[in-house]
Amino acid sequence: MLRFENINKAYRTGGLSVTALAGVSAEIKAGETVALCGPSGSGKSTLLNICGLLDNQYQGTIWLNGQAIPKHKNQLTQIRRAKLGFIFQQYNLIPVMSVYENLEFPLLMLDLSKKQRREQVTEILDKVGLKEHISKLPGQLSGGQQQRVAIARALVKRPEMVIADEPTANLDTATANMIMDLMRDLGNDLGSTFLVATHDQRMTERCHRVLNLADGMLGAL
Numbered sequence: 001m002l003r004f005e006n007i008n009k010a011y012r013t014g015g016l017s018v019t020a021l022a023g024v025s026a027e028i029k030a031g032e033t034v035a036l037c038g039p040s041g042s043g044k045s046t047l048l049n050i051c052g053l054l055d056n057q058y059q060g061t062i063w064l065n066g067q068a069i070p071k072h073k074n075q076l077t078q079i080r081r082a083k084l085g086f087i088f089q090q091y092n093l094i095p096v097m098s099v100y101e102n103l104e105f106p107l108l109m110l111d112l113s114k115k116q117r118r119e120q121v122t123e124i125l126d127k128v129g130l131k132e133h134i135s136k137l138p139g140q141l142s143g144g145q146q147q148r149v150a151i152a153r154a155l156v157k158r159p160e161m162v163i164a165d166e167p168t169a170n171l172d173t174a175t176a177n178m179i180m181d182l183m184r185d186l187g188n189d190l191g192s193t194f195l196v197a198t199h200d201q202r203m204t205e206r207c208h209r210v211l212n213l214a215d216g217m218l219g220a221l
């Protein structure tokens with residue numbers, strides 16, 4: 001479960017202060033997939049960076065499964081590596097690594113044996129339906145298949161929360177719908193909280209709930 005309360009963020013450039021978030025609060029349950037929507041400049045990336053523990057320059061408090069998130073950089077990095085998964089618009093797979101190696105990579109930072117890593121990788125690959133592509137390079141897969149690998153990579157360490165930034169922007173409608181359903185169902189299965197920034201109407205319809213940002217504020221839930 002993710003909870004954030006009264007998050008405020010301003011960027012300072014050349015003596016000017018731009019308010020990006022003005023007191024946003026919300027709660028997302030374990031297993032819930034929530035879309036974060038809003039026009040360009042409304043603060044989506046800013047909120048995603050803060051909830052993704054990539055930014056510690058803000059006011060307010062975040063709790064992840066009841067744990068208040070510290071703002072100290074090293075602690076933040078540690079929690080991010082252990083508990084969070086990320087999915088991006090451009091997939092961001094490592095082109096010279098096989099599907100297996102891409103999925104094993106986030107596990108190398110955790111205290112797992114080679115056998116445990118292999119088990120977790122094959123289990124999640126099975127769930128995204130790509131077991132037969134385990135030895136291929138990302139470039140040998142379609143866009144939709146690459147995004148399925150990226151979803152598997154985000155989920156392979158069984159994260160408490162997954163942050164996704166426009167994950168369907170590059171995909172045709174049928175593939176985007178399949179990807180969205182897959183994310184939502186796997187999130188449900190694993191009890192991971194999903195926060196998904198998107199402009200994509202096809203996607204918001206498939207989420208459990210929508211948070212609407214406008215001018216750095218959240219509208220009525």
Ligand SMILES: Nc1ncnc2c1ncn2[C@@H]1O[C@H](COP(=O)(O)OP(=O)(O)OP(=O)(O)O)[C@@H](O)[C@H]1O
Pocket residue numbers: 011012013018019020038039040041042043044045046047
């Ligand atoms: N590094 C920065 N320095 C100064 N201002 C910034 C910076 N990043 C964002 N902003 C400002 O903060 C506000 C929120 O920006 P943010 O990128 O979070 O919006 P967004 O909803 O993600 O937009 P988009 O959909 O276009 O990516 C905007 O007014 C933007 O101009």
